[in-house]
Amino acid sequence: MKDSATILKILGETIKPGENKEAALNIAKLHTQTPVDVPVIISRSKKPGPTVLFTAGIHGDEVNGVEIVRQLIAKGINKPKKGTIICIPVINIFGFINMSRSFPDGRDLNRVFPGVKSGSLASRLANELITEIIPHVDFVLDFHTGGALRFNAPQIRIEEGNPEYDAMAELFGAPFIVYSKNLGRSFRNTCNQMGKPILLYEGGKSLHIDANVTNTGVNGAKRILHHFGMLRSNFKVSKPKKDPIYVTDSKWIRAKYSGMFKSITRIEKLVKKGEVLGHITDPYGKFNHFVKAPNTGYIININDAPLIYQGDALFHISLEHEKQ
Template identity: 70%
Template sequence: MSEKDIFEILGVKVALGKSATVSFNVAKLHTQNTIDVPVIIERSKKPGPTILITAGIHGDEVNGVEIVRQIIAKGINKPKKGTIICVPVINVFGFIQMDREFPDGRDLNRVFPGTKGGSLASRVAFKLVTEILPYADLVMDFHTGGADRFNAAQIRIVKGEKNLKKLAQIFGAPFVLYSKHLNKSFRGTCYKLGIPVLLFEGGKSFNIDNTITNTGVNGAKRVLNHLGMLNSKFKVSQPKKSGVFISESKWIRAKYSGMFNPSIRINSFVTKDDVLGHITDPYGNFNHFVKAPNDGYIFNINESPIIYQGDAIFHISTVLKK
């Protein structure tokens, strides 16, 4: 076996045809207990691409974690060829506390590529970028909507990336949203390193939704199947509808504070002036109709029962593009 058939990740050598669970040592708690993030590596005997599957960059986004958990539990991560690396919970500190951020108050997805001697979040980002990411030919990163905002299942890519557009179509989520790379984000750092990323968003924080989870797992299977990496024992179903590509969108914000009751379902196509929901007061004196400002798809709904003036309550497409 040549040196090319063996790679060393986090100090552990893993040969073709071998499996390993490697500890991504993050830090110690103030009690001196170590915090380790398991990195699950599965390698086929047959060479091929390396796919990195991640979730939990934000600790409260459990739906993404559940998708990766299922990929591992079902054995989808055992490739027919090549290598699959799974990191189900990157921000394990936040996951333990059900908090979006790190104990140092930083958003991990805003400190990439990180620094070796920086803040705790920055050190984790640096270790991920320098010790795991270099092996990846493609990243599938699973996220969940923040706060009470429920995201329709969607893939986010940048315009002009033809290969990613094709992979997004193969993934088969209901929506593909063209979005720019955020400054110091994981996706932006991967882009600068020339590593393509399919970023999946779906559901809301502190919640596991079976429809979203199934979409994520099935999408990952389709991509792996396209790459010739999916074990033949798994069946691949095609999505019922082609994904809608959203080129531009905007948030509809609450004009008033009050009790909020959306009346439209996620994924729905609406026309201008359709009633999307109601804002009321607790005393029965006020009832405001929230109406669609334009034709478009509703792909995010705020599910909080109490909202304040200016809160984002619906995300609606404004320009569609194939």
């Protein structure tokens, strides 16, 4: 861990130990020449310690993650007992304003890292984040949400085979730890390549705030800060309600037919092979197809869309899982 007792220079701001400042990622302007800045909230203790970064809103419609980081700031959890805490509640400010997953140019910000200084708008922002902020941090918590209308069970995603990540994921306390490979040109993959430990938290669905998902995220963040000795004593740290379930393999159950869709199962449930999970019907009452579980497993994602097409992902179910 870095010694945070020194002056921190970031994004043109100088932050001394014990100071709190708001910096900004200055990327571009609107067509009206109005500047659009990405606020970066930096809080430092007078005591040296690690630097932890909380990020959300890489996809502009993933408001659950934004709400988690907002709560960390609003409740003062981001004021460290030692070290430095950096919060970026909304990275993709353009998508957030437009309630869109992507950038105005249609690019997915989480597929352009580490970015290029003279590249596309999304690539420039990615490059600024990677070159100006990530070198200063020791640990990253990145908050995400299920895409479209697909609701994710609260989960930490990490690559398999890293005992340090396993330990930190268990410490976070989400109900599920899902092993998934780092996608090329993603924020998570780039941080890993730079030697910066990162946990990716998924929960809920886009354009929707779920209290259980946000509470799990806030409590997990507090546990991580407590582990580093950064959480102030006026905040309580609760133990997870249950041990996490490791999902080592999983699959999507896809629609065999187009039609109106209704799930009758619940997120996080352990279902049995052959159990009915939902129905696909038509508007005329002539057709009713039962969607059944192909195997025994945990439901870690449910599609809440009322209308679906053949081939759409309906449920994400674990194929191999184990309790710790």
